[in-house]
Amino acid sequence: MEHTLSTLMRKTLMALTGLFLCFFLVIHLLGNLQLLLPAVQAKESFNGYSQLLSGNIFIKIISYVLYTSLIVHCLDALVITLKNRKTAGKYAVDKRGASSKWYSRNMGILGTLILIFLVFHFKDFWYQYKFGTLPVDEYGHKDLYTIVIAAYQDWWYVLFYVLSMFALGYHLLHGFFSAARSLGVYHPKYVSWIRVFGRGYSYVITAGFAIIPIYVYLTQHVSWN
Template identity: 60%
Template sequence: MALTGTFLCLFLVIHLLGNLQLLLPADRARASFNWYSHLLSGNVLIKLIEWLLFVSILAHIVYALLLTLRARKASGRGYVYDKRKASSTWNSRNMGFLGMIILLFLVLHLKDFWYRYKFGNLPLDEQGYTDLYAIVVAAYEEFWYVLLYLAGIAALGFHLLHGFSSAARTLGLYHPLYSKVVRVAGKLYTLAITAGFMIIPVYIYFNKA
């Protein structure tokens, strides 16, 4: 869980940096984003990383289910008095629920963008590249889709908020001497990732023609 989670956290940074091109003025954003998408799709190394990403996501999900089943089996059924709310956060107790929301969001996201880019019959831009920018903008011009996207990213944020420190602890990076640094780093990372992904659809929606 910690290793796959860490890899996925690194991927989110790279993915966000690429998507921030969508905040450029429309003409520059289209040319830059489509060129970037074309560069990634034709790179053998990126294709290997893409497969590694899918394997990591699948492994993360499967192992999360295994850990959940193991925890339920170990704890038995029902507590007479459960005081976990006093010593743990809501998101740490609901990582499975948040994970399911993220999974549903991910399936929708891949279907609407990755799948259409790979297998759809999309138009070309002036440079001759597949016009993924047009597809992204068309999606984010729909209010309901923006709300759905924001809900998915919010779930991701809560998931990351606990997952970051949990992964650091599992990997032996959580020591009393610098535990506060790890917690602050986790919060800053979560804020940057969540705000970064959220601002893109909001910006596009309010700047639609």
């Protein structure tokens, strides 16, 4: 009973942190879509947007919630996975294989791939912006735009980014429905709407983030070489 209660609490917490991260992804994508603007306009807009986020106390508070949510989400996922394996037993047969999607059975692998991506992503952009020595643009803003564009000049980095976004998309497909169940809103009356919204959200987030490095590489690659 105690184990079941603990697992339910962890799943609920993971669902809440996951939904917050889903909300953040929408905001993050809207900001990054500025990179699809013409180069001069994109630089001004993107750097201004980055400066606004870094200098706003409300955004700073949200960022701490974001960091906490990331850590809690990852730790909860790890604990739940380890407990489920221990409970199932070493030689237990997984009966989900015939009915569940492959990405539902491999959330741990997808989550690990996303975590590896986040390490590189934070190192290349967040760490550089916070602690690195960045050039400034004509408005005195840290020139994060130039750093981002430079990163997308390497085809392997673009490929790594796109593959990571597909891993994120599959993670979201399962995670969104799993969160709905954990929070008790996966009711038969609304299940079709939840499925449509969940799939639509996952597809838009995946395609939106994946298209940005591809667009930058194809449209600005020549001018940098």
